[in-house]
Amino acid sequence: MAAINRDDVAHLAQLAHIEMSAEELDRMAGELAVIVDSVKSVSEAAGDDVPATSHPIPLTNVFREDVVGHTFTAEQSLNGAPDAYEGRFKVPAILDED
Amino acid sequence: MTENNELIRLSAAALAEKLAAREVTAVEVTQAHLDRIAAVDGKVHAFLHVNTDEALAVAAEVDAIRAAGGAAAEELHALAGVPIAVKDLIVTIGQPTTAGSKILEGWHSPYDATVVERLRAAKMPILGKTNLDEFAMGSSTEHSAYGPTRNPWDLDRIPGGSGGGSAAAVAAFEAPLALGTDTGGSIRQPGAVTGTVGVKPTYGGVSRYGAIAMASSLDQIGPVSRTVLDSALLHQVIGGHDPRDSTSLPDPLEDLVAAARTGHVEGMKIGIIKELHGEGYQAGVENRFNESLELLKAAGAEIVEVSCPNFKYALGAYYLIMPSEASSNLAKFDGVRYGLRVLPEQGPMTIERVMGATRAAGFGDEVKRRIILGTYALSAGYYDAYYGSAQKVRTLIQRDFDAAFAQADVLISPTAPTTAFKLGEKLNDPLAMYLNDVATIPANMAGVPGLSLPGGLADEDGLPVGIQLLAPARQDARLYRVGAVLESLLEAQWGGPLLEKAPSLTAATADSSAAATALSHGGSH
Numbered sequence: 001m002a003a004i005n006r007d008d009v010a011h012l013a014q015l016a017h018i019e020m021s022a023e024e025l026d027r028m029a030g031e032l033a034v035i036v037d038s039v040k041s042v043s044e045a046a047g048d049d050v051p052a053t054s055h056p057i058p059l060t061n062v063f064r065e066d067v068v069g070h071t072f073t074a075e076q077s078l079n080g081a082p083d084a085y086e087g088r089f090k091v092p093a094i095l096d097e098d
Numbered sequence: 099m100t101e102n103n104e105l106i107r108l109s110a111a112a113l114a115e116k117l118a119a120r121e122v123t124a125v126e127v128t129q130a131h132l133d134r135i136a137a138v139d140g141k142v143h144a145f146l147h148v149n150t151d152e153a154l155a156v157a158a159e160v161d162a163i164r165a166a167g168g169a170a171a172e173e174l175h176a177l178a179g180v181p182i183a184v185k186d187l188i189v190t191i192g193q194p195t196t197a198g199s200k201i202l203e204g205w206h207s208p209y210d211a212t213v214v215e216r217l218r219a220a221k222m223p224i225l226g227k228t229n230l231d232e233f234a235m236g237s238s239t240e241h242s243a244y245g246p247t248r249n250p251w252d253l254d255r256i257p258g259g260s261g262g263g264s265a266a267a268v269a270a271f272e273a274p275l276a277l278g279t280d281t282g283g284s285i286r287q288p289g290a291v292t293g294t295v296g297v298k299p300t301y302g303g304v305s306r307y308g309a310i311a312m313a314s315s316l317d318q319i320g321p322v323s324r325t326v327l328d329s330a331l332l333h334q335v336i337g338g339h340d341p342r343d344s345t346s347l348p349d350p351l352e353d354l355v356a357a358a359r360t361g362h363v364e365g366m367k368i369g370i371i372k373e374l375h376g377e378g379y380q381a382g383v384e385n386r387f388n389e390s391l392e393l394l395k396a397a398g399a400e401i402v403e404v405s406c407p408n409f410k411y412a413l414g415a416y417y418l419i420m421p422s423e424a425s426s427n428l429a430k431f432d433g434v435r436y437g438l439r440v441l442p443e444q445g446p447m448t449i450e451r452v453m454g455a456t457r458a459a460g461f462g463d464e465v466k467r468r469i470i471l472g473t474y475a476l477s478a479g480y481y482d483a484y485y486g487s488a489q490k491v492r493t494l495i496q497r498d499f500d501a502a503f504a505q506a507d508v509l510i511s512p513t514a515p516t517t518a519f520k521l522g523e524k525l526n527d528p529l530a531m532y533l534n535d536v537a538t539i540p541a542n543m544a545g546v547p548g549l550s551l552p553g554g555l556a557d558e559d560g561l562p563v564g565i566q567l568l569a570p571a572r573q574d575a576r577l578y579r580v581g582a583v584l585e586s587l588l589e590a591q592w593g594g595p596l597l598e599k600a601p602s603l604t605a606a607t608a609d610s611s612a613a614a615t616a617l618s619h620g621g622s623h
Contacts, residue, residue, distance in 0.1 A: 012474055013470060015473050015477070016425060016457075017453040017454050018454060018457045018470070019451075019457070020466075028467065031467060032467065032474070034529055035467075035471060035528060038417075038529055039415075039418055042411055042414040042418060042491055043487040045491050046491055050493050052490050052492070053490075053493045054315060055545075056301045056315065056544055056546075057302050057345075057545045059348075062345075064341055070209075080206065080435070080436035081434065082434070082436075083439065089435060092448060093449065
């Protein structure tokens, strides 16, 4: 597995929607390289014959009755929003004007 | 004042008895704890919010019902009027929920977590919300955006994390009970370093509806207290099936309180996990651990050694699975639906750029680290090597537990490799910080329950050591059965609860009596 470098971190930060300063990218790259290096052994621990476990105690077919449950009012839902307009979440432009 | 001091030192079980016998009122009990918070929380900083009015109103309601008598009084829950603190990762109507993050500063949930609904149904006054590492990411509470919590045993040291606030609140007698959450040890490790009790129930044993998710396949809500019986009492209130959490186990809850009250180890097989002690563990931790083994042996338990060879991969696998799930769970903090919105200083005002600026300003370093690490582990080309391999390790850890529990009824280890370290000591070394959870993580990976209880003070620094018990999935009662016995054997040796040896936090505020109080408690703080 390749080591993680500054360019990787810049790309990942973009994917994760976290703006990072040059100083932050440098620091994060150094710290993550150490962490990634320390978890490397995990990829060699299990053979192909070992199945993956996603949940420790898997439950299947967890359904509920198809009836309307508790719902929040628009006011309750918008109460914690940073911006709202006429009973809806107000979102900045999706596309750049250019 | 003396009377109040006595009230705050009582266990939840003892308070419940006094309330039922009408020797004290719920308002007196709640006020005594609020007074204690006012007196010491400036130093400890266990609370992010104190819920004075509501707590007193609930207490007054309990008192009124008791005074009126009749069926309503009969039907009161045994813990009615016993106050509790709630980790600020769990949502509550009427109080802010911040998750220890700037991104949720001042946010109010429109709903209660299921566990909070159950506290309200039992009429337990909620004293307030306790401090934590941001989104429960940390082992020291230093990653809280609102400043660290301090360890009541030594205010220069960490109270553990992420639930340092809940553990410190209970250790400092600010609350008899608290709720915590445990993803890799966040209930048990703070319990260990503060000399208190904490339980991570079986995965799915307590509803997580309303706990802000970090890693959904690992997170679990559980009790925090000063005694094993108190944790059982609280576990009984919050446990059991909840249809609103699709991972909630449908099994009926066992009688955990009876297990704690009857306590039993004779003829039981208790397994020492070879890989979870010895090298890398502080000498004082090892000594107290060995003493506990001797006590259990003397009480009739058979001590066997078990090996869990794949536990050595647990920490690495955890630091792939947890960040992967966290990066996905935290994607919802987008500056649109709740919490902070920060606008970029210049350039086009698109949603993407607003999100980037919001998350840059709203998240702290550790949260960013884990999101980036998780995004990396899940990205194309790395998924199989990282996330896929980690999930296989999870299977190996479960198999290790299966083999160990074929040889032993419960397993035992130190909860944490060291006692509480100094604030700031490991803040700039993420890897050293992660190592605190080496003994607690395997339980989360496999979904099995774990309990930490105080095992004494380490010789070299006089700080609390935690003993961890682990049981098979759905066998939480075993933890209480064995834990209660070990606790009583240890307390018989100490001549009382370990926390009686903790320094008095009020000594320094009353300057004239400071010296005398410090002397009488034998403490330096």
